[in-house]
Amino acid sequence: MVALATLGSRIQELRLSQSLTLQDLADRAAVSVSMLSSVERGRKAPTVVVLARIPEGLGVTAAHLLTEPAPVRVRRAAEQDVVEEPGGWQRTILTPVVPGVNFEWIRSVLPPHCDAGEYPAYAPGSHEFVFVESGALRLTVGETVTDLGAGDSAYFAADAVHGYVNPGGTPCVYYVAALIMRSRARGTPTRR
Numbered sequence: 202m203v204a205l206a207t208l209g210s211r212i213q214e215l216r217l218s219q220s221l222t223l224q225d226l227a228d229r230a231a232v233s234v235s236m237l238s239s240v241e242r243g244r245k246a247p248t249v250v251v252l253a254r255i256p257e258g259l260g261v262t263a264a265h266l267l268t269e270p271a272p273v274r275v276r277r278a279a280e281q282d283v284v285e286e287p288g289g290w291q292r293t294i295l296t297p298v299v300p301g302v303n304f305e306w307i308r309s310v311l312p313p314h315c316d317a318g319e320y321p322a323y324a325p326g327s328h329e330f331v332f333v334e335s336g337a338l339r340l341t342v343g344e345t346v347t348d349l350g351a352g353d354s355a356y357f358a359a360d361a362v363h364g365y366v367n368p369g370g371t372p373c374v375y376y377v378a379a380l381i382m383r384s385r386a387r388g389t390p391t392r393r
Contacts, residue, residue, distance in 0.1 A: 206243035211266050213241040215259045218302060220324065220382055230258030274299060288315050303381045310374050311338070311367035319364040326382035327359035336373030339366040349375075 216226050223241075227234045232254050239245035240255070247255065256263045276297040283293045289312040296306040311317060319341075331340060332354040340347045343361040348368070357363065359379065367373040 204243075205240075205246055208247075208266060209241040209243040212237075212255055212259070215261065216241075219259070220326075226255070226258050230254040232258070286317070288312070288317075290315050290317055305377075305379045305381070307377045307379070308374070309365070309377065310372055311336070311365065312372055313367060313370045315367045317365040319362055322361050322363075323359045324382045325360045328380045329357055329359045329363070330378040331355045331357075332376045332378075334374040334376065336367060336371050336375075337369035338373050338375050339368045340364075341366070 216223075221229070223234050223237055226232075227237050230237070230251075232251050236245065236247070236251060237255070240247050240251070252263055252266075256266050274297040276295070281293050281295060283291065285291055290310060292307055292309040294305055294307055296304065309317070331338070331349070333349045333351055335351050338349045338353075340349060340355055340357075341364045342357045343363075347355060349355060359381065365375070
């Protein structure tokens with residue numbers, strides 16, 4: 202069982218990671234703003250009913266809020282999500298899943314002359330970092346086109362339409378580290 206201050210901090214951290222205001226979460230959880238604020242500050246112990254509603258509003262289980270987290274989360278190679286996309290490109294989500302954390306580290310392999318498609322803008326405050334391990338990558342962000350080669354890296358604010366293309370004749374291996382400032386629907390993977 203966690204202390205009140207720790208519980209409150211976890212609730213606040215999850216709320217903020219989903220860009221929710223106190224009012225947003227209060228509405229989702231059917232809890233008053235004053236009760237939610239008091240719980241987040243560790244000043245009031247939530248009733249059993251409130252303790253069931255808050256995690257529901259956050260899209261997590263009560264157990265997630267009440268148990269001590271493991272100090273290290275590991276995602277073994279055999280557990281990594283490998284997705285084969287149309288056109289022959291492959292992406293592997295390398296990062297462990299951490300509820301409330303919208304960060305992903307992805308390894309993609311684009312065959313020669315493959316277009317991975319266009320991706321919609323994410324919420325303001327979203328970021329992507331790209332590193333090309335081998336081959337050539339054409340990164341398009343809005344109207345800006347940037348060609349990257351092996352060893353090159355780039356950063357962009359991901360609140361613009363963006364896309365990835367391998368213009369070369371050899372496979373391109375690249376990595377994307379993404380911090381997306383919105384919660385994703387469960388079961389909806391990000392494509393890079």
